Amino acid sequence: MSEYQIETKCVQSGWQPKKGEPRVLPIYQSTTFKYETSDQMGRLFDLEDSGYFYTRLQNPTNDAVAQKICELEGGVAAMLTSSGQAANYYAVFNICEAGDHMICSSAVYGGTFNLFSATVKKQGITCTFVDPDASAEEIAAAFRPNTKVLFAETVANPALVVLDIEKFAKVAHEHGVPLIVDNTFPTPINCRPFEWGADIVTHSTTKYMDGHATCVGGCIVDSGNFDWEKYADKYPGLTQPDPTYHGIVYTQKFGKGAYITKATAQIMRDLGSIQSPQNAFLLNVGLETLHLRVARHCENAAKVAEFLNSHEKVAWVNYAGLKENKYHALAEKYMPNGTCGVISFGLKGGREVSVGFMDKLKMIAIVTHVADARTCVLHPASHTHRQMTDEQLMEAGVAPDLIRLSVGIENAEDIIADLAQALDTI
Ligand SMILES: *Cc1c(COP(=O)(O)O)cnc(C)c1O
Secondary structure, three states: OOOOOHHHHHHHOOOOOOOOOOOOOOOOOOOEOOOOOHHHHHHHHOOOOOOOOEOOOOOHHHHHHHHHHHHHHOOOEEEEEOOHHHHHHHHHHOOOOOOOEEEEEOOOOHHHHHHHHHHHHHOOOEEEEEOOOOOHHHHHOOOOOOEEEEEEEOEOOOOOOEOOHHHHHHHHHHOOOOEEEEOOOOHHHHOOHHHHOOOEEEEEOOOOOOOOOOOOOEEEEEOOOOOHHHHOOOOHHHHOOEHHHOOEOHHHHHHHHHHHHHHHHHHHHHHOOOOOHHHHHHHHHHHOOHHHHHHHHHHHHHHHHHHHHOOOOEEEEEOOOOOOOOOHHHHHHHOOOOOOOEEEEEEOOOHHHHHHHHHOOOOOEEOOOOOOOOOEEEOOOOOOOOOOOHHHHHHOOOOOOOEEEEOOOOOHHHHHHHHHHHHHOO
């Protein structure tokens, strides 16, 4: 499928039926798979043969959808997880263990911030947060001998910071570590981070990929480009024998597939955050129209951003599509077709006025979600980020009055009319 354009991959990649098989990806609603001899099954457990045996590890529906996302990103291997949180956790935990250190952009999703600042710390992995706008030298200063990963979001949720992917990739590679980027907001339709040096991409497929707010899910894609063996002493989990698989060495046995094979065969086996095949099926339906929806989200968001920007009651608008935006140049470079459909803004009068305005919206709903077909709003300081101190909020690029507006794929005039009537009431 790699010779096709991305729109064709959205529709055609993944499930490739053979003679007489269902044209549409079937839901393999089975926990288990049948074999004819005990030896056949034994070889699967030794990773000597590939094949399905238990859905916690792998399922054909999930694999077909992972393959589609893999091709959209231009990677070599991918896996689905039950959520974006699980994807980010597995992506890091696959190559970090107690005693290791990681570096993360401070402008990340609130759940990711909690995961890396608090939860992985309890497992002995420490994290230093760096400003995504920091110079290469400043980011380099955060590295320690035990640093194993640099992590960032291509377009940060909700700060909408556009990552200088090449800058981050260069610093990571100079220190012999991979760059993992969460590409949830732009999706591979607008940005393919591997083309700019990122090594591993993660997704919350819950957002634009599913696109209809029906299923929580995640995905990890490996570019296959990071040379684990070159830094063999740093990544023993990939380059040393795994006693839980009779001493196989992932890099030797699976080459470019080493990272995803380990994440599946070991981390998924032991932690079990598999995506249900039913959800993977729905995700695949969403992916078939991803290219159409993302373009419309961006088109509508550009119109809404212009409207808000010229409204007298609006204090500020953050959308990289606006020419005066701090990240406009980076967005033009990495995402020339648009960043995403999410806009943030604040109203004159601050926090209370912003909250009051949201209560006056009619069509646009207040929900803890972004990036689905329906336009919605959220006030991060009162909702997703409410556990953060004001100082942490500012570091994450979340102003206390920030309203996050996820522009849907309705008619832009109706979205603007709802915003306008709510603005009239304040
Ligand atoms: C939503 C989100 C996550 C978490 O994903 P879930 O599917 O909700 O677990 C991670 N990263 C980003 C950028 C997100 O927007």
